[in-house]
Amino acid sequence: MKTETKKIVAKTGNEAAAYAMKQINPDVVAAYPITPSTEIIQIFSKYVADGEVDTEFIPVESEHSAISVCIGASTGGARVMTATSSQGLALMHEILYIASSFRLPIVMIVGNRALSGPINIHCDHSDTMGSRDSGWIQIYCENANEVYHTIINAVKISEKVNLPCMVMMDGFIVTHGMENVLILEDEEVREFLGKREPLYSILDLKNPITVGPLALYDYYMEHKRSQVDAILKSKKIISDVFEEYNRKFGLSIPSFIEEYFLDDAEIAVIAMSSASGTLKEAVDLLREKGERVGILRLKITRPFPYEILRKKLENLKVVGVMDRAETFSTMGGPVSIEVKAALYSLIKRPLIQSFVFGLGGREFSLEDAIKVFDILKKINKENKLEEEFIYIGLRE
Amino acid sequence: MKKILSLKELSERNTGLTSGHRACSGCAFPSIIKMVVASSDYPVVISNATGCLEVVSTIYPYSAWNVPWIHVAFENAAAVISGVESAYKVLKKKGLIPENEKINFIVIGGDGGTYDIGLQALSGAIERGHNFLYVLYDNQAYMNTGVQRSSATPFGANTTTSPVGKKMPGKIQHRKDIIEIIAAHEIPYVAQASPSHFGDLIKKVRRAFEIEGPKFIAVISPCVPGWGYNESETVELARLAVETCFWPLYEIDQGVYRVNYKPKEKLPVKEWLLKQDRFSHLKNREDLIEEIQKKVDEKWERLLRLDGQKIF
Ligand SMILES: Cc1ncc(C[n+]2csc(CCOP(=O)(O)OP(=O)(O)O)c2C)c(N)n1
Numbered sequence: 001m002k003t004e005t006k007k008i009v010a011k012t013g014n015e016a017a018a019y020a021m022k023q024i025n026p027d028v029v030a031a032y033p034i035t036p037s038t039e040i041i042q043i044f045s046k047y048v049a050d051g052e053v054d055t056e057f058i059p060v061e062s063e064h065s066a067i068s069v070c071i072g073a074s075t076g077g078a079r080v081m082t083a084t085s086s087q088g089l090a091l092m093h094e095i096l097y098i099a100s101s102f103r104l105p106i107v108m109i110v111g112n113r114a115l116s117g118p119i120n121i122h123c124d125h126s127d128t129m130g131s132r133d134s135g136w137i138q139i140y141c142e143n144a145n146e147v148y149h150t151i152i153n154a155v156k157i158s159e160k161v162n163l164p165c166m167v168m169m170d171g172f173i174v175t176h177g178m179e180n181v182l183i184l185e186d187e188e189v190r191e192f193l194g195k196r197e198p199l200y201s202i203l204d205l206k207n208p209i210t211v212g213p214l215a216l217y218d219y220y221m222e223h224k225r226s227q228v229d230a231i232l233k234s235k236k237i238i239s240d241v242f243e244e245y246n247r248k249f250g251l252s253i254p255s256f257i258e259e260y261f262l263d264d265a266e267i268a269v270i271a272m273s274s275a276s277g278t279l280k281e282a283v284d285l286l287r288e289k290g291e292r293v294g295i296l297r298l299k300i301t302r303p304f305p306y307e308i309l310r311k312k313l314e315n316l317k318v319v320g321v322m323d324r325a326e327t328f329s330t331m332g333g334p335v336s337i338e339v340k341a342a343l344y345s346l347i348k349r350p351l352i353q354s355f356v357f358g359l360g361g362r363e364f365s366l367e368d369a370i371k372v373f374d375i376l377k378k379i380n381k382e383n384k385l386e387e388e389f390i391y392i393g394l395r396e
Numbered sequence: 397m398k399k400i401l402s403l404k405e406l407s408e409r410n411t412g413l414t415s416g417h418r419a420c421s422g423c424a425f426p427s428i429i430k431m432v433v434a435s436s437d438y439p440v441v442i443s444n445a446t447g448c449l450e451v452v453s454t455i456y457p458y459s460a461w462n463v464p465w466i467h468v469a470f471e472n473a474a475a476v477i478s479g480v481e482s483a484y485k486v487l488k489k490k491g492l493i494p495e496n497e498k499i500n501f502i503v504i505g506g507d508g509g510t511y512d513i514g515l516q517a518l519s520g521a522i523e524r525g526h527n528f529l530y531v532l533y534d535n536q537a538y539m540n541t542g543v544q545r546s547s548a549t550p551f552g553a554n555t556t557t558s559p560v561g562k563k564m565p566g567k568i569q570h571r572k573d574i575i576e577i578i579a580a581h582e583i584p585y586v587a588q589a590s591p592s593h594f595g596d597l598i599k600k601v602r603r604a605f606e607i608e609g610p611k612f613i614a615v616i617s618p619c620v621p622g623w624g625y626n627e628s629e630t631v632e633l634a635r636l637a638v639e640t641c642f643w644p645l646y647e648i649d650q651g652v653y654r655v656n657y658k659p660k661e662k663l664p665v666k667e668w669l670l671k672q673d674r675f676s677h678l679k680n681r682e683d684l685i686e687e688i689q690k691k692v693d694e695k696w697e698r699l700l701r702l703d704g705q706k707i708f
Contacts, residue, residue: 010459027483027486027487027490028479028482028483028486030478030482031400034634053607054486054489054490055486056482056483056485056486058478058479058482058524059524060475060478060519060520061516061517061519061520061523062516063696064471064472064475065472065475065478065516065517065520065521068468068469068472068475068478068479069436069475069476069478069479069482070479071476071479071484072443072466072468072475072476072477072478072479072480072481072483073479073480073483073568075479075483076479076480076481076482076483076484076487077465077492078482078483078486078487080479080483082632089563094469095468095469095472096470098468102568108518144674202441202464202465202466202480203441203464203480203483203484203493204464204486205441205464205497205499207459208462208464208465209465210454210459210461210463210466211464211465211466211467212454212466212467212468213454213455213456213459213467214450214451214454214455214456215456216455216456219456219457252626256531332471371415395566
């Protein structure tokens, strides 16, 4: 561990992401601009222009082509990255499934942004929630520092399990907010990652392979099942990689979840990304008043860490789940539905209240966070849920 | 200019596509692909768009390809090759691929995957200047999904989405001119070829491989079920398309137009049309045949005017 070489710098989420990319020095980057992640690629373009990386940068004509280029390059054995948001991710949707079924490591940084319509450039998670079943690993970061470190880990995880990986940060809140980021040395990053060892390569002329064939009812299902095996295997690899990283660099970057006063809590909130910061502040205030409240920050949603959730939430009385996306199922947001499913098999399980908040960048204030806990306390007292889901911060 | 290969020499080369593919008997594209791959003096890597060729050649767990081959989706074959070619470039730069190794990158797409849904990715890849040869096999409809019209489908053709009905005489629009669209990108080499004139086709492919950057060759690919003719007449139909000047053989090499073949006697387009079921309803529609003939004549005369001229 070379703690003495560590530097703290001020960076926005986008800058931190671009800086991680520079240190990773990927072989190929293909991208198309979209707010709020545009800057990542702008900054990276300058690194390319200044010769600070040896990356082949492919400024494509659409996100659909960006991910297609990534697939082509990754199939050729290259280390590949891209970034996008919202409509861009939606345009890639068709191809996301193909990337994961090819078992290709590709790291995509996503600045979370609402989907049209109405068109909106601000943060919510409807974009990445829309692609949660595409076979990619999905990691949601709380702040710029975590974005930086998680991207580096994502490259290693992705290449070890041969699955693509999305690293998320909240649009504008994190992409454009300046924060302290603790950075490593270039050599530390490169040594940690080593070289990519591809499963196969289309550029291997001695062993010509057919990639992306037609498989009908006689084989399709086996292909899907084997993808599930990879994602099952990824759980241990994800934990191991973060552990190795933290050990090596003396850090404590969480992998699947982060706990905040969860141990002795009676009531907890499951939150993701930047909103958990606001909720942690609310917890601090409530803890001062002696209330047993806590936070479980869910960082990885694919694979879904249901085993951890069962263990951590089993003894709680009431759990609120914060969703920054709609499902239109009339059952609330996507994460709340998955949390309910995860806990269903418990004999004794908490009451679960779904909250939808922050859509299209709607402010989530400290008062809102306190209100969430007030609602949960009332549920706890009355021992019953009244509404299937509750919108927080909605205009009256 | 590289040495011209004899048929004997070609027949001894790897054609990429082996036996065991499941293309319809009489399908033109297996021969087209084999001529293209055999024309390469270097190993090839192929990116293929969704369509008949992809479907018939790779039914898992079998593959009829003995060269590296990738299919990702319908509209992105050109973007995929951009990625493969970029990986090749950067890995070579980093010393992970031997300096002296040369690969010819090829994209193969049908007319739907080229004129329609894939046009954007193709235009983007060409504009960025990736080094690949795009081979369009033009069977003039979406054959894989059951003969729906594409923007390459000729005026008057009966397809399942431009059917002949009481009011409509088949497709009511003329074809999109893909060669001119690609040429407008000012790329080094664009050509139109036919499997019936295989010497010309091979020459064009070999010329294309000599050039660094994006190249494009459109090849007419008669389709037995889509066009409706006897499976033994594939080459004859391709030949008639050329002899009637419906499908002239020409190239735009470094901006210079060249008509590669002038029929001794330009046959009336009717001779090509009425050999196919998809145009059989035109038998009693002299007016429509005249309209098709007029369009063919205009295009042919334009080509003759442009022959020898530099357009960029
Ligand atoms: C996005 C998308 N839309 C539609 C399809 C269905 N589809 C598969 S192949 C095809 C037509 C292919 O036509 P063409 O490119 O002309 O090739 P051909 O089948 O004639 O060889 C269509 C519409 C698809 N695979 N992907």
